[in-house]
Amino acid sequence: MSSVITGRGLGLLVCLRCQCAVRALQVKHPRCPRCYAHLHMRKPHSLAVTAVLLIFAAILYIPANLLPVMYTRTLIDQESDTIMSGVLVLFEGGSWPIAVLVFVASIVVPLLKILALAIVLYSAWRPSARYRRQRSELFRLVEFIGRWSMLDIYAISLLVTLVQVQSFATIAVGWGAGAFGAVVVLTIAAAHTFDERLLWDE
Amino acid sequence: MPMVLVCPACDVVHRADDEIAHTASTGRLRCARCEAVLHRPRRTRVDTAVALALSALVLFFLGNTYPLVEFQINGARRETNLPGAALGLYHAGHPALALLVLLTTVAAPLAQILALLYLLIPLLVKRRARRQSTVFRLLMQIRPWTFIEVFMLGALVAMVRLSAYAKVVPGVALVCCGLLMMCMAALTSLTPAAQFWYWVARSRR
Numbered sequence: 001m002s003s004v005i006t007g008r009g010l011g012l013l014v015c016l017r018c019q020c021a022v023r024a025l026q027v028k029h030p031r032c033p034r035c036y037a038h039l040h041m042r043k044p045h046s047l048a049v050t051a052v053l054l055i056f057a058a059i060l061y062i063p064a065n066l067l068p069v070m071y072t073r074t075l076i077d078q079e080s081d082t083i084m085s086g087v088l089v090l091f092e093g094g095s096w097p098i099a100v101l102v103f104v105a106s107i108v109v110p111l112l113k114i115l116a117l118a119i120v121l122y123s124a125w126r127p128s129a130r131y132r133r134q135r136s137e138l139f140r141l142v143e144f145i146g147r148w149s150m151l152d153i154y155a156i157s158l159l160v161t162l163v164q165v166q167s168f169a170t171i172a173v174g175w176g177a178g179a180f181g182a183v184v185v186l187t188i189a190a191a192h193t194f195d196e197r198l199l200w201d202e
Numbered sequence: 203m204p205m206v207l208v209c210p211a212c213d214v215v216h217r218a219d220d221e222i223a224h225t226a227s228t229g230r231l232r233c234a235r236c237e238a239v240l241h242r243p244r245r246t247r248v249d250t251a252v253a254l255a256l257s258a259l260v261l262f263f264l265g266n267t268y269p270l271v272e273f274q275i276n277g278a279r280r281e282t283n284l285p286g287a288a289l290g291l292y293h294a295g296h297p298a299l300a301l302l303v304l305l306t307t308v309a310a311p312l313a314q315i316l317a318l319l320y321l322l323i324p325l326l327v328k329r330r331a332r333r334q335s336t337v338f339r340l341l342m343q344i345r346p347w348t349f350i351e352v353f354m355l356g357a358l359v360a361m362v363r364l365s366a367y368a369k370v371v372p373g374v375a376l377v378c379c380g381l382l383m384m385c386m387a388a389l390t391s392l393t394p395a396a397q398f399w400y401w402v403a404r405s406r407r
Binding site: 007008012014017018020021034037086090093095098105132136137147148150151152155156157158159161162163164169172173177178181185188192196197199200 | 211212215237275290299306349366
């Protein structure tokens with residue numbers, strides 16, 4: 001056994017909503033005395049639920065990057081944009097800081113999130129005492145950056161609403177955007193269902 | 203039993219009483235093992251939070267009614283506001299995405315502001331809101347789904363992309379959304395769960 005005293009060792013339940021610690025009683029469904037949230041020693045079925053969400057996210061990441069997110073029709077021609085070609089358009093348009101921003105938020109961040117969650121999930125499944133704090137920090141990073149991948153969805157929503165000049169130019173949304181939105185939601189949900197404490201359990 | 207703080211991230215038990223007293227003046231208290239933030243000093247007053255929430259409410263209405271950006275091309279003009287952006291996605295045949303945008307930029311911030319006001323105003327007059335714990339749990343559940351700051355950056359990206367083809371004029375609501383973003387960030391950091399329950403405990407006296 002290790003030298004640290006854990007909540008589990010003392011039989012303490014922690015309310016993750018309001019952070020109050022409660023002595024575990026022999027009740028079937030314990031609830032927080034302060035905010036009445038359900039209490040669990042660890043989030044129920046954390047690994048399985050997170051794994052399922054993560055697998056779906058990883059599968060959808062492929063169409064999200066290959067399918068077009070946007071179709072632009074003008075009088076002269078029609079073109080389709082994937083996320084990557086959108087970045088290239090911005091880059092050629094001379095606004096490279098914005099291009100880098102979109103590249104990081106929509107391509108690097110989702111991929112990093114999927115990889116990081118997979119690493120964290122694996123190390124919770126096969127716990128080892130090495131690099132625990134780093135893994136914990138990795139997970140917190142995932143939680144923190146998760147929301148920023150929504151960037152492209154918001155940009156598309158504005159573009160599609162604004163560019164509807166009848167018969168001159170219209171923008172339509174492709175299924176890549178749908179898949180991309182699903183990836184963002186699934187990875188955020190996966191980070192929510194993952195119980196960090198599993199990384200530290202002996 | 204002494205007062206304890208259990209780390210929500212790694213389950214280590216900390217003795218709370220002296221550590222909190224010690225860090226109350228210096229800054230946030232971090233877990234000794236995993237360095238997660240355990241406790242922030244409780245300095246804010248309920249009034250501050252209520253005032254911030256009220257100004258957030260005003261900014262929210264301004265930001266949702268006035269145009270966000272205007273787009274001018276060959277004499278044609280189009281403008282949109284925040285809910286309009288979600289509606290645009292709906293008309294483009296993507297109702298699920300429209301719902302996602304609406305929830306994260308309109309519904310979640312509004313619900314968060316209203317829930318906070320509902321919980322905090324009674325505390326000002328030493329009362330407690332009805333169904334306080336339910337509303338509180340709801341608030342905590344909504345909080346991570348408010349993405350206004352991301353939306354602001356998304357608007358910037360959209361404007362840069364459009365400015366290559368046409369004239370793009372930022373609207374009043376863009377400024378309001380920027381201010382709303384700051385208000386929400388301040389509110390979230392001023393009213394963590396521990397702070398709220400501390401106010402509740404104090405108003406009981």
